[in-house]
Amino acid sequence: MLPSIFGENLFDDFFADPFEIHLMPQGCSPLYGKHTKNMMKTDVRETENSYELDIDLPGFKKDEVDLELKDGYLTISADKQLDKNEKDNEGRYIRQERWSGSCSRSFYVGENVEPADVKAKFEDGILRIALPKQEAKQLPATTAIAIE
Numbered sequence: 001m002l003p004s005i006f007g008e009n010l011f012d013d014f015f016a017d018p019f020e021i022h023l024m025p026q027g028c029s030p031l032y033g034k035h036t037k038n039m040m041k042t043d044v045r046e047t048e049n050s051y052e053l054d055i056d057l058p059g060f061k062k063d064e065v066d067l068e069l070k071d072g073y074l075t076i077s078a079d080k081q082l083d084k085n086e087k088d089n090e091g092r093y094i095r096q097e098r099w100s101g102s103c104s105r106s107f108y109v110g111e112n113v114e115p116a117d118v119k120a121k122f123e124d125g126i127l128r129i130a131l132p133k134q135e136a137k138q139l140p141a142t143t144a145i146a147i148e
Contacts, residue, residue: 077104
């Protein structure tokens with residue numbers, strides 16, 4: 001067993017990049033674990049008829065994730081609460097802690113996308129979203145602007 005001055009793993013701290021800028025602590029978040037820095041990483045793929053997003057949401061369940069389409073923005077939000085209660089043999093609390101947290105991300109998808117057109121599936125901690133492509137607007141051929 002390692003002393004508590006080290007994080008989850010002695011080697012994580014030992015091999016960490018000393019020049020890395022830490023926006024979040026390197027250690028383990030009680031809510032998201034050691035995956036805090038990997039929250040909501042997104043891959044966007046373009047196919048012939050759609051755009052597909054794969055969003056990593058490790059540790060979340062389907063009912064903790066929400067999608068909303070409003071004013072041309074698709075917003076993905078995830079909310080998690082974690083309760084830990086420990087009791088001894090007589091039922092007294094030794095430790096009682098509660099954590100909660102949320103994360104969200106928005107993407108502009110255009111004004112003409114309807115909620116019924118968006119397909120979403122959550123499986124193995126990955127949210128997969130398919131959005132239909134919109135027809136490109138034809139820009140006017142003339143780009144000159146008259147001066148008054």
